[in-house]
Amino acid sequence: MHLSMRKGFNRLHLVFSFLLFLQLAQAQSQTGGGNSSFTTLLLGIVVLIAFFIIYQVSDNLVRIEAKKSGLDSEDDALAMMPGKNGFFQKKKPAYVKGQYVALKQGHNILLEGEAKGPVQAANVKTFAVQPQNFRGMSPIPKVEVEVGNTVKAGDHLFFDKKNPDVKYVSPVSGEVIAVNRGERRSIASIVVLADNQQQYRSLNAPNLDTCSREELVSFLLDAGGWALLRQRPFDVIANHHEVPENIFVSTFDTAPLAPNLDLVMEGRGAAFQRGLDVLGKLTKGRVWLGLNANGDAAPSPIFTEAAGVGKCWFSGKHPAGNVGVQIHHIAPITTKSTVWTVNVQDVATIGALFTEGKYNAEKVVALTGAELKVAKYVRTFTGANIGELLDGNLASDNARIISGDVLSGIKTSTDNYLNFYDDQVTVVEEGNFHEMFGWLLPDLATPSVSKALPGTRFPDTVFKANTNMHGEPRAFVVTGQYEEVLPMDIYPQHLMKAILTNDYEKMEGLGIYELIEEDVALCEFACTSKQPLQKILRDGLDMVNESA
Amino acid sequence: MSSLLEKVKKFEPPKEKKFLHTLYDGFFTFLFTPDHTTHGVGVHIRDRMDLKRTMVMVVLALQLCYVFGTYNIGHQHFVALGEHTSFTSAMHLKLFHGLIKMLPIFIVTHVVGLGIEFYYAARKGHAIEEGFLVTGALIPLIMPPDIPLWILSLSVAFAVILGKEAFGGTGMNVVNIALLARAFVFFAYPGEISGDRCWVSGLEFDGAVASGEVYGWAHHLSDGLFKWLGVATFGEGGGAVVDGWSGATPLALAKTGWESVTAHYSSLQMLWGGIPGSVGETCKPAILVGALILIATGIASWRIMLSMFLGAAFMGIVFNWWGHDVQMDIPWYFHFYMGSFFFAMAFMATDPVTAASTNTGKWIYGFGIGMLGIIIRVMNAAYPEGWMLAILFMNVWAPLIDHFVVQSNMKRRAKRAVAA
Numbered sequence: 001m002h003l004s005m006r007k008g009f010n011r012l013h014l015v016f017s018f019l020l021f022l023q024l025a026q027a028q029s030q031t032g033g034g035n036s037s038f039t040t041l042l043l044g045i046v047v048l049i050a051f052f053i054i055y056q057v058s059d060n061l062v063r064i065e066a067k068k069s070g071l072d073s074e075d076d077a078l079a080m081m082p083g084k085n086g087f088f089q090k091k092k093p094a095y096v097k098g099q100y101v102a103l104k105q106g107h108n109i110l111l112e113g114e115a116k117g118p119v120q121a122a123n124v125k126t127f128a129v130q131p132q133n134f135r136g137m138s139p140i141p142k143v144e145v146e147v148g149n150t151v152k153a154g155d156h157l158f159f160d161k162k163n164p165d166v167k168y169v170s171p172v173s174g175e176v177i178a179v180n181r182g183e184r185r186s187i188a189s190i191v192v193l194a195d196n197q198q199q200y201r202s203l204n205a206p207n208l209d210t211c212s213r214e215e216l217v218s219f220l221l222d223a224g225g226w227a228l229l230r231q232r233p234f235d236v237i238a239n240h241h242e243v244p245e246n247i248f249v250s251t252f253d254t255a256p257l258a259p260n261l262d263l264v265m266e267g268r269g270a271a272f273q274r275g276l277d278v279l280g281k282l283t284k285g286r287v288w289l290g291l292n293a294n295g296d297a298a299p300s301p302i303f304t305e306a307a308g309v310g311k312c313w314f315s316g317k318h319p320a321g322n323v324g325v326q327i328h329h330i331a332p333i334t335t336k337s338t339v340w341t342v343n344v345q346d347v348a349t350i351g352a353l354f355t356e357g358k359y360n361a362e363k364v365v366a367l368t369g370a371e372l373k374v375a376k377y378v379r380t381f382t383g384a385n386i387g388e389l390l391d392g393n394l395a396s397d398n399a400r401i402i403s404g405d406v407l408s409g410i411k412t413s414t415d416n417y418l419n420f421y422d423d424q425v426t427v428v429e430e431g432n433f434h435e436m437f438g439w440l441l442p443d444l445a446t447p448s449v450s451k452a453l454p455g456t457r458f459p460d461t462v463f464k465a466n467t468n469m470h471g472e473p474r475a476f477v478v479t480g481q482y483e484e485v486l487p488m489d490i491y492p493q494h495l496m497k498a499i500l501t502n503d504y505e506k507m508e509g510l511g512i513y514e515l516i517e518e519d520v521a522l523c524e525f526a527c528t529s530k531q532p533l534q535k536i537l538r539d540g541l542d543m544v545n546e547s548a
Numbered sequence: 549m550s551s552l553l554e555k556v557k558k559f560e561p562p563k564e565k566k567f568l569h570t571l572y573d574g575f576f577t578f579l580f581t582p583d584h585t586t587h588g589v590g591v592h593i594r595d596r597m598d599l600k601r602t603m604v605m606v607v608l609a610l611q612l613c614y615v616f617g618t619y620n621i622g623h624q625h626f627v628a629l630g631e632h633t634s635f636t637s638a639m640h641l642k643l644f645h646g647l648i649k650m651l652p653i654f655i656v657t658h659v660v661g662l663g664i665e666f667y668y669a670a671r672k673g674h675a676i677e678e679g680f681l682v683t684g685a686l687i688p689l690i691m692p693p694d695i696p697l698w699i700l701s702l703s704v705a706f707a708v709i710l711g712k713e714a715f716g717g718t719g720m721n722v723v724n725i726a727l728l729a730r731a732f733v734f735f736a737y738p739g740e741i742s743g744d745r746c747w748v749s750g751l752e753f754d755g756a757v758a759s760g761e762v763y764g765w766a767h768h769l770s771d772g773l774f775k776w777l778g779v780a781t782f783g784e785g786g787g788a789v790v791d792g793w794s795g796a797t798p799l800a801l802a803k804t805g806w807e808s809v810t811a812h813y814s815s816l817q818m819l820w821g822g823i824p825g826s827v828g829e830t831c832k833p834a835i836l837v838g839a840l841i842l843i844a845t846g847i848a849s850w851r852i853m854l855s856m857f858l859g860a861a862f863m864g865i866v867f868n869w870w871g872h873d874v875q876m877d878i879p880w881y882f883h884f885y886m887g888s889f890f891f892a893m894a895f896m897a898t899d900p901v902t903a904a905s906t907n908t909g910k911w912i913y914g915f916g917i918g919m920l921g922i923i924i925r926v927m928n929a930a931y932p933e934g935w936m937l938a939i940l941f942m943n944v945w946a947p948l949i950d951h952f953v954v955q956s957n958m959k960r961r962a963k964r965a966v967a968a
Contacts, residue, residue, distance in 0.1 A: 038819050038832075039881050046861055049854070109593075256593075334965035400585075402592055411588030428592060431585050434553055438581030439600035450597040452605050452845035469584040471598025472577065472675055475719030478602060479905035480849065491906060494954050509958030517590075524591045528602055529719070534590045 095298035096313045101329045103316030103487035107449045107522060109256040110462045112370035115377050117263050119364050122378035124388040127172045128189040129157055133420035134227060136236040138162055139186035149176045154201035154224055154359030157190050166237060169224030171361035171382040173199040189417055200358035208277055208354060216281055224359050228346035232339050233513035234545050244340040246285035246331055251303040251344055252292035254321035255405040259366035259424055261344050262300035268348045269302040275351030276309050286310040290326035316487060324519040328488045333514050345423055369427035370464045371399035387414030389425060400467050402426040407521035431468025449485060449526045474529040482523040492523050496533060499540030504547060512540055553580060567670040574676035603681040605847045609838035610685050616834045617827035618646035621693045624824050625750045629760045630790035635822055638780050648766045649749045653688045656697045660704045668713045679718030686726035686895060689828025692741055693749035699740055703732040723943040724902045727936050744796040747824035758789040797825050798886040799932040805874035806882060818885040829888035839894035848898035851907060852914040856893045859918020867926050875926050883922060892935035902943040906953040913949055917942045
């Protein structure tokens with residue numbers, strides 16, 4: 001039905017173009033003489049457009065037929081004009097084998113202060129687990145330790161009274177020196193002063209080949225590995241009573257100044273592979289790796305040669321590295337399905353439960369941003385103290401410290417701790433100053449996705465960003481700009497309006513389940529009207545979550 | 549800069565004086581971008597682009613139309629009087645005559661429109677929004693040069709209050725504000741904006757006899773300057789209009805076929821815009837430069853422009869085939885020489901608030917405008933030009949188009965859930 005409609009459409013265009021040629025012939029015989037150049041130009045444009053439409057429609061028809069008969073429709077060989085794709089699109093790199101998705105929409109924000117390898121040691125002594133990093137956690141979880149207790153790495157620190165099976169464990173061994181309280185006596189952080197020599201709680205990992213899924217789940221719940229698994233929709237701690245459709249791991253990060261995960265994972269290949277094996281037992285579908293097809297060279301063999309998993313290559317600008325975008329193109333989340341996601345370093349932590357028999361929360365963190373003296377990679381543990389991480393490295397007082405990247409990270413301070421899932425600290429200048437005619441002057445120094453600013457004409461420009469709003473909040477005016485930076489079949493502006501008007505049916509229909517904050521972060525950055533899209537989206541997610 | 553900032557800040561009126569404070573805030577944010585920073589949650593850096601910059605890009609794209617339009621007001625005036633009939637002769641007189649007509653229109657539009665904008669901003673307690681920057685720049689360009697200023701103020705007030713503020717301000721309006729102002733004049737005072745008499749400025753009509761107006765103080769004042777410089781002057785005015793002159797626009801003549809159009813105007817003349825018409829619509833190259841600026845900067849949707857062009861071409865061809873009357877027989881490509889097609893395409897149809905908001909919707913929306921505009925132009929004897937009504941009509945339909953596009957996206961997603 002669909003195909004026949006397309007064919008009808010095609011025929012219509014043929015007739016249309018035939019008419020145009022007739023008109024062209026007529027015009028030639030009628031006018032002639034001096035002032036027909038404009039007419040000829042108009043005719044030329046119309047003929048070109050008509051030709052292009054016919055070409056595009058026919059090309060698509062060929063592809064549809066190819067797909068129907070099971071041929072690889074991405075391949076150029078079936079195009080009407082082979083080589084056209086190579087002309088219009090970025091070439092598929094030679095190292096890419098298998099499933100490949102080229103994403104057109106998106107934007108890379110290049111900022112000053114990219115971290116440089118190699119990975120160095122960090123001199124961090126205090127670590128904390130912050131219950132509020134785990135979405136859905138009650139404000140006051142049950143804390144199992146007291147100030148003054150000594151703990152080993154992997155010992156239980158607290159659990160959620162609503163969900164007591166999931167244990168949250170200490171990343172390091174040492175003495176519990178503080179249980180900090182936040183607003184309304186909620187638990188903000190449980191701080192451990194680390195020993196010089198790490199001691200680990202000894203774990204009896206089950207044999208992966210023989211154990212049942214139930215045994216595996218209860219081991220992970222107890223050993224602290226469960227908190228590393230997150231569930232979509234909603235981006236909450238995975239529900240251990242459910243079996244996910246698939247589990248997704250993105251092996252590259254395209255966010256501004258994001259760490260290079262190839263470098264981060266150096267030497268942790270065995271743990272990573274074992275982690276993938278563990279995940280494979282947890283899902284009824286597959287474990288999927290999203291691989292980076294943007295580089296000149298293939299990514300680390302740790303990722304490309306991982307066994308027992310599905311692999312899908314992605315090329316494109318940010319947010320191509322977001323796991324949510326990759327899920328959308330591999331096996332989209334529906335209203336009925338749940339999937340899990342895990343960070344790359346967390347996969348290795350899960351694997352280490354089996355390879356090393358201990359909870360090894362080791363983490364390589366990228367310290368980035370223009371306001372640092374030296375941007376570098378350091379090896380530390382989950383929940384490291386920010387002040388100790390950045391000790392002596394801050395170049396300015398008027399700077400904002402962010403746990404995570406500039407698009408979806410959380411503002412923090414030197415007294416605070418790295419958030420549980422983050423592997424990056426970004427320090428950027430606070431933009432708390434006025435600019436004269438800042439809205440009018442052409443500005444080369446500030447990043448933008450808009451072609452109206454000269455900076456975007458030079459795609460390799462590296463910017464020094466600050467936190468100024470660069471304008472005031474307004475109602476939605478400009479259309480189509482979110483779609484240009486979100487490589488998903490979703491209408492973000494309509495979704496946001498549905499959330500603002502509490503339209504549940506539309507929220508679900510427009511794909512709110514497929515998104516979390518980081519996916520719309522670039523839309524929020526680009527937004528001319530300075531709307532807080534991430535906050536609106538989270539409000540919407542909370543709404544549909546509560547009603548479910 | 550910081551010292552200037554301090555000086556400006558001294559003028560800040562207290563917050564209780566709402567209107568004054570809104571006014572101050574409006575001018576302050578014009579001079580300085582605010583020092584607001586992003587919140588702790590959400591993005592920490594923001595794009596340089598904001599609504600002010602978006603709007604000012606449109607205003608910049610209109611500047612060539614302003615220059616040409618102002619000059620053409622003077623040119624048409626002198627052509628009617630049979631003086632300085634070459635396009636490049638007595639340029640200073642044409643420019644000054646144009647300015648004398650254009651400046652009051654521009655100032656009145658802005659005083660009335662911005663005044664209403666300021667009043668509502670103060671009443672609602674929010675910042676002054678930039679929407680009127682573009683509306684205010686568009687309205688003078690789509691009015692006839694001799695529009696009475698009180699009618700202009702009425703139309704601007706009507707459009708801004710009922711078209712925009714009643715719906716909640718910038719970004720909330722359903723139809724294009726500038727076109728609404730024009731539609732108001734069109735239906736309330738049709739004599740001022742239709743027929744053959746209104747498109748050339750500075751003429752007076754006594755029955756069927758036309759003559760030049762007697763010049764006022766502004767002309768005399770500039771004559772002083774010109775005398776001192778030793779160049780041609782305006783004189784006293786009141787001269788007779790040349791024999792056989794008609795102020796008819798090409799579109800009015802097109803009712804009786806393409807031959808009667810070319811009897812008055814060559815197609816080159818229509819292309820470059822030395823013809824009577826609304827101020828900004830006549831010069832096609834100036835408009836196309838503006839359109840290219842808008843496309844290159846990504847401010848306006850090329851999809852709407854292209855599909856509107858295709859829609860108009862398609863409908864023109866259909867009419868050529870039908871060939872029921874002489875106007876239908878006008879070759880379709882000549883429709884682009886006459887009237888305000890390009891101005892409507894570049895600046896009116898592409899208003900993001902009132903156009904369709906999905907990319908698929910934009911194709912349908914633009915094509916619809918193109919088709920409808922030509923239909924109105926050719927088939928409706930009462931309206932020589934169709935773009936204003938076509939765009940207003942499609943503005944109203946745009947949400948419905950979007951609705952179907954969004955519904956199809958929802959259906960696609962629902963199907964996936966069933967298949968899984």
